[in-house]
Amino acid sequence: MTDCDQEGKARSSKAAYTEGPGAAALDVRGLTYRFDPDSLLFENLSFTIQKGEFVSLLAPSGVGKTTLFRLIAGLLEPDAGEIRLSGGEPGLPGAGAGVASQPAPGTGSGLTAPPRGKPKRLGLAGYMPQRDGLMPWRTVLDNAALGLEVGGMPKGEARRRVRELLPSFGLEQSADRLPAELSGGMRQRVSFLRTLLAGQELLLLDEPFSALDAMTRLDMQEWLLQVWEEHRKTILFITHDVDEALFLSDRVLVACTSPIGRLEEFRVPLDRPRKSEAMLDASLLPAKREILRLLRAGKSGGQNPGEPEEGGGRV
Numbered sequence: 144m145t146d147c148d149q150e151g152k153a154r155s156s157k158a159a160y161t162e163g164p165g166a167a168a169l170d171v172r173g174l175t176y177r178f179d180p181d182s183l184l185f186e187n188l189s190f191t192i193q194k195g196e197f198v199s200l201l202a203p204s205g206v207g208k209t210t211l212f213r214l215i216a217g218l219l220e221p222d223a224g225e226i227r228l229s230g231g232e233p234g235l236p237g238a239g240a241g242v243a244s245q246p247a248p249g250t251g252s253g254l255t256a257p258p259r260g261k262p263k264r265l266g267l268a269g270y271m272p273q274r275d276g277l278m279p280w281r282t283v284l285d286n287a288a289l290g291l292e293v294g295g296m297p298k299g300e301a302r303r304r305v306r307e308l309l310p311s312f313g314l315e316q317s318a319d320r321l322p323a324e325l326s327g328g329m330r331q332r333v334s335f336l337r338t339l340l341a342g343q344e345l346l347l348l349d350e351p352f353s354a355l356d357a358m359t360r361l362d363m364q365e366w367l368l369q370v371w372e373e374h375r376k377t378i379l380f381i382t383h384d385v386d387e388a389l390f391l392s393d394r395v396l397v398a399c400t401s402p403i404g405r406l407e408e409f410r411v412p413l414d415r416p417r418k419s420e421a422m423l424d425a426s427l428l429p430a431k432r433e434i435l436r437l438l439r440a441g442k443s444g445g446q447n448p449g450e451p452e453e454g455g456g457r458v
């Protein structure tokens with residue numbers, strides 16, 4: 144048993160998720176997935192994200208964070224378990240669109256597994272992958288409008304919708320520029336605008352700021368919170384930066400075992416709206432210390448991780 148497992152057992156009675164079936168944006172039950180027989184990534188994993196929450200996911204590199212996003216987005220199908228998203232018809236609760244299920248061993252859920260094929264939840268979550276994926280030949284305006292156009296909106300209407308939001312994304316003067324003419328932060332803003340405009344309730348953001356310098360990153364974090372407070376979407380955010388996770392989130396979920404079978408939950412004790420100085424708030428230190436310790440325990444496969452350094456916040 145790893146240090147992380149022991150810690151999980153000790154904390155399990157406290158780490159109860161607040162589940163309200165009508166308010167869930169995402170409900171994962173008994174998820175099991177492997178790419179090949181020797182690489183089990185998820186084993187009977189369950190967690191819930193409520194509508195309007197900002198939740199970050201922290202885990203050591205290579206344990207399966209991006210794969211989890213691909214499963215939620217419907218790009219991969221679980222071997223067992225179910226993934227439910229709101230926003231489909233009839234949505235949550237229920238067994239209509241937006242539900243992918245395979246029988247989870249030992250869960251006795253009694254749910255009927257739909258036939259394999261196109262996942263019913265495909266398109267129900269907005270997915271912003273690590274690389275911004277902007278098309279180099281399309282302007283800012285046309286890149287941001289892409290999701291709307293793919294969804295069937297006429298080009299003129301899609302462009303009008305984009306133009307309305309360009310000012311709050313700091314892109315008003317850049318509508319006709321190509322991606323190669325943009326800074327890293329601007330590219331991420333275009334990519335996020337495209338994701339937001341596609342209209343889904345749940346947005347999956349995979350390390351969107353990892354390639355940015357420290358100052359741009361701080362600006363982008365504050366900006367993202369402003370936009371989120373304005374649009375009140377549900378965000379699930381992958382990062383390797385503990386400070387970033389604590390600053391942005393209502394809850395931080397930490398995966399520290401491989402395969403991932405449970406997520407340790409930390410509620411962030413900060414009021415909103417937040418400014419970046421909140422990262423220095425002393426109330427965050429116990430959670431930060433504990434998260435770093437868990438991640439180091441997970442990384443070292445259960446070797447004694449020792450005391451984490453105060454300053455280090457990236458894993």
Ligand SMILES: Nc1ncnc2c1ncn2[C@@H]1O[C@H](COP(=O)(O)OP(=O)(O)OP(=O)(O)O)[C@@H](O)[C@H]1O
Binds near residue numbers: 178209
């Ligand atoms: N298409 C694939 N086929 C086979 N194995 C894969 C595939 N995609 C990812 N993997 C493996 O699954 C594991 C998890 O990969 P994933 O990218 O989900 O990890 P991650 O936690 O997001 O990593 P990082 O933090 O470095 O981005 C890795 O061992 C990876 O090599």
